[in-house]
Amino acid sequence: MAGNTFGDFFRISTFGESHGKAIGVIIDGCPSKIDIDESFIQAELDKRRPGQSRITTQRKESDTVQILSGTFQGQSTGTPISILIPNEDQRSKDYSHIQDKFRPSHADYTYQTKYGLRDYRGGGRSSARETAARVAAGAIAKLVLKRQGIEIFAHVSGVGSIEAPNLDGSQLSDLLEAREDNIVRCADPATAKEMESFIDTVRKNGDTVGGRISTIVRNVPVGLGEPVFDKLHADLAKAIMSINAVHGFEYGSGFEGSQMLGSAHNDIFIKADEGVKTLTNFSGGIQGGISNGMDITFRTAFKPVATIMRDQETIDAAGNQTTISGKGRHDPCVVPRAVIIVEAMTALVLADHLLKYKAYLNNAT
Numbered sequence: 001m002a003g004n005t006f007g008d009f010f011r012i013s014t015f016g017e018s019h020g021k022a023i024g025v026i027i028d029g030c031p032s033k034i035d036i037d038e039s040f041i042q043a044e045l046d047k048r049r050p051g052q053s054r055i056t057t058q059r060k061e062s063d064t065v066q067i068l069s070g071t072f073q074g075q076s077t078g079t080p081i082s083i084l085i086p087n088e089d090q091r092s093k094d095y096s097h098i099q100d101k102f103r104p105s106h107a108d109y110t111y112q113t114k115y116g117l118r119d120y121r122g123g124g125r126s127s128a129r130e131t132a133a134r135v136a137a138g139a140i141a142k143l144v145l146k147r148q149g150i151e152i153f154a155h156v157s158g159v160g161s162i163e164a165p166n167l168d169g170s171q172l173s174d175l176l177e178a179r180e181d182n183i184v185r186c187a188d189p190a191t192a193k194e195m196e197s198f199i200d201t202v203r204k205n206g207d208t209v210g211g212r213i214s215t216i217v218r219n220v221p222v223g224l225g226e227p228v229f230d231k232l233h234a235d236l237a238k239a240i241m242s243i244n245a246v247h248g249f250e251y252g253s254g255f256e257g258s259q260m261l262g263s264a265h266n267d268i269f270i271k272a273d274e275g276v277k278t279l280t281n282f283s284g285g286i287q288g289g290i291s292n293g294m295d296i297t298f299r300t301a302f303k304p305v306a307t308i309m310r311d312q313e314t315i316d317a318a319g320n321q322t323t324i325s326g327k328g329r330h331d332p333c334v335v336p337r338a339v340i341i342v343e344a345m346t347a348l349v350l351a352d353h354l355l356k357y358k359a360y361l362n363n364a365t
Contacts, residue, residue: 006239007348009355010144012137016087018122018129024084025133027070027140029355032078034143036071044139045085047185047340048132055183055199055332062088063132076140083136087129100317101324105306112317128244128334131341138344141351149219150350154342155179155187156335157299158212160198164191169216169295185339203332206309210247210302211335213342217285217296217350222276224291224353231289232353233298239345240300245334248301252284267294300342305331 016023070081225232
């Protein structure tokens, strides 16, 4: 199966299945002498782990990180870093009823048709369980970006029709504190309470709901991104769209920008004390596919989780019409746990482009 590797200069390959012995990641290209803070990596994984609140899946995984190679005396050595995350709470019997049935809106039918077999236990490789490996790799990418002062902040800005107000990204530490103060991970406390109540109602009704995550990246230097096919926003879009359940990506003004006039949408350049800035940021910090020094902003849309606790019509592997019942442990809304996954994929893209840019500068001098 191809498609398990991401990145060029900062490159990761993930492995493992939802109900296998473990999942993990190999990181190649991490610079040497990066301080590898294992407590930080574990804290990042704790934000994604299942069973952390009543509005997430009740699968109990500690997601304890094990770094097997690539570090010495607390620093990266420049050699491949391998990370293992054991699976501890598999309940494969929860999936025996779908062994020969295709769950609506899941990867069951497409995997079975393409590969001739599928691991039906929790979806196998198509499971969002795989994203824990991305979060571990993304944590190391964040440690690389930390040297440049680059900060990434994401939060749940929408659930169903509930929408949080736009937030000023100037005080990310305050927003981070507010986000971690509630189980929905919305940085606006009043909206968080409304979202939590709504998700609870959806869960009790045996249904699921989608949502949106807004991301702000600060202190990105001018120059990250490549012409034509490797534009920064194109790589961000690919990275974010590779996350399970993501159905939409927009940066800067996004779809709303298509309703504006150019005279209102153009970001006017000004000379500021800290360098060249723009009066507005409809470009989302990226112009011509290259970062312009302003905050990078984008939004991600997640569909409702496909597994619902209701009976649904489907077909089996023989093509017979049948009924399937929702069982097992699943999120009624994926976005609270997906916040850290969005941050991780963002960090991986930025670390990759940062190393590309440094290589360009070295070759240009």
